[in-house]
Amino acid sequence: MRLTLLALLAKEPAHGYELKQALEQIFGSAYPSPNIGQIYVTLGRLEKDGLVRAVDVEQSSRPNKKVYYLTAMGREALDTWADESSEGPRVRDEFFMKLVLAPMTGIADRTALINRQRRHYLTLMRDLNELAEQTDPGNRVALLLIEGAMLHLQADLDWLERCQEELS
Amino acid sequence: MTSPVVDTVNLVKIYQDGGVPVPAVRGVDLRVEPGEFVAVMGPSGSGKSTLVHMLGGLEARTSGEIWLDGRRVDTLSESAWALLRRQKIGFVFQFFNLVANMTVADNVELPALLAGASAREARERREHLLGELGLTARADAAPSQLAGGEQQRVALARALANTPSLLLADEPTGNLDSRNTRDVLRLLGQVHRDGQTVILVTHDARVAGLADRVVSLLDGQIVDDGAVGAARRRPRGTAGDVVELRG
Numbered sequence: 001m002r003l004t005l006l007a008l009l010a011k012e013p014a015h016g017y018e019l020k021q022a023l024e025q026i027f028g029s030a031y032p033s034p035n036i037g038q039i040y041v042t043l044g045r046l047e048k049d050g051l052v053r054a055v056d057v058e059q060s061s062r063p064n065k066k067v068y069y070l071t072a073m074g075r076e077a078l079d080t081w082a083d084e085s086s087e088g089p090r091v092r093d094e095f096f097m098k099l100v101l102a103p104m105t106g107i108a109d110r111t112a113l114i115n116r117q118r119r120h121y122l123t124l125m126r127d128l129n130e131l132a133e134q135t136d137p138g139n140r141v142a143l144l145l146i147e148g149a150m151l152h153l154q155a156d157l158d159w160l161e162r163c164q165e166e167l168s
Numbered sequence: 169m170t171s172p173v174v175d176t177v178n179l180v181k182i183y184q185d186g187g188v189p190v191p192a193v194r195g196v197d198l199r200v201e202p203g204e205f206v207a208v209m210g211p212s213g214s215g216k217s218t219l220v221h222m223l224g225g226l227e228a229r230t231s232g233e234i235w236l237d238g239r240r241v242d243t244l245s246e247s248a249w250a251l252l253r254r255q256k257i258g259f260v261f262q263f264f265n266l267v268a269n270m271t272v273a274d275n276v277e278l279p280a281l282l283a284g285a286s287a288r289e290a291r292e293r294r295e296h297l298l299g300e301l302g303l304t305a306r307a308d309a310a311p312s313q314l315a316g317g318e319q320q321r322v323a324l325a326r327a328l329a330n331t332p333s334l335l336l337a338d339e340p341t342g343n344l345d346s347r348n349t350r351d352v353l354r355l356l357g358q359v360h361r362d363g364q365t366v367i368l369v370t371h372d373a374r375v376a377g378l379a380d381r382v383v384s385l386l387d388g389q390i391v392d393d394g395a396v397g398a399a400r401r402r403p404r405g406t407a408g409d410v411v412e413l414r415g
């Protein structure tokens with residue numbers, strides 16, 4: 001969240017609510033919309049760390065609003081973020097730990113674990129199918145985000161099938 | 169009370185490989201009610217294709233019973249099966265099986281004409297289906313001029329030409345890219361909403377995500393059979409979290 005907000009502020013100074021709206025507009029409903037409190041807390045921390053600074057802007061008949069802008073340090077943090085590669089696939093998968101360890105201790109059966117997990121993934125896929133249908137076909141960013149989630153789920157299901165073949 | 173569309177009793181298929189018996193389906197009891205959309209999943213070699221082929225009468229069972237709409241069919245002759253398929257079953261093969269010396273349009277219209285539709289009905293239905301699948305421009309092409317993904321969509325259009333009460337499909341999106349898969353998903357969703365029963369074998373989670381129910385096979389047996397939770401837009405704990413997890 002910190003870097004997402006920094007990136008948005010690099011585009012133009014904004015207040016908290018504008019940042020929330022920008023996130024919703026760019027990523028669509030597939031992206032879990034952050035609550036406004038979370039955004040203000042994060043902005044407060046970024047300010048304390050010297051990555052953003054806020055100026056009060058007077059508004060007629062309303063309380064002042066704080067508009068945030070990026071500092072040189074913030075810009076540097078953003079450059080570092082852009083230059084590093086992002087995290088790869090998860091090798092520590094919680095479900096896999098459960099699948100391997102639970103039968104050893106007799107608390108669960110592998111087939112039951114795999115079946116429950118498969119149904120869970122397919123329910124998520126159903127949600128994504130529906131989300132894709134509801135998304136504006138012109139919002140390519142949101143659709144790509146959904147497609148990415150679908151491809152990840154497909155990989156998880158394929159892997160589940162391999163686990164079933166090898167372990168049960 | 170209406171009968172199930174499909175009802176199998178201890179269905180078994182054993183192939184002979186040079187005198188060695190190779191069991192492919194080992195005692196499947198599967199009951200599918202009218203209007204259900206069932207996805208059959210499982211690793212390769214788990215018996216999925218054999219199962220749907222038997223349901224469509226394309227392979228003979230070794231033992232057990234198959235009932236379609238309350239009528240026992242595993243004992244039918246090949247010609248009786250052909251008649252039954254013409255009347256109410258659409259089948260999408262994994263390897264398309266299009267008629268090579270007929271155009272795309274004729275391939276799609278043929279089943280409707282065989283079932284007694286008028287030339288005009290068959291044409292209108294064909295135009296609708298090819299349109300839905302983005303193939304209108306390919307109507308006059310020969311199957312051999314089409315890419316694999318196009319042939320696959322033609323095979324689906326052909327299977328739906330009769331508005332069959334039962335659609336059986338073996339990996340109907342196996343050769344499609346994302347965009348074409350989306351067209352196929354939309355059409356399958358429409359078929360389902362129209363009340364046709366769908367049973368399809370798939371590895372594609374997007375297709376399985378459309379189903380009401382998923383049957384999982386392993387080594388020729390059903391290891392899981394259950395409803396897929398209805399899609400709900402919950403504020404948390406759903407698709408959004410999937411995105412967040414990888415974010």
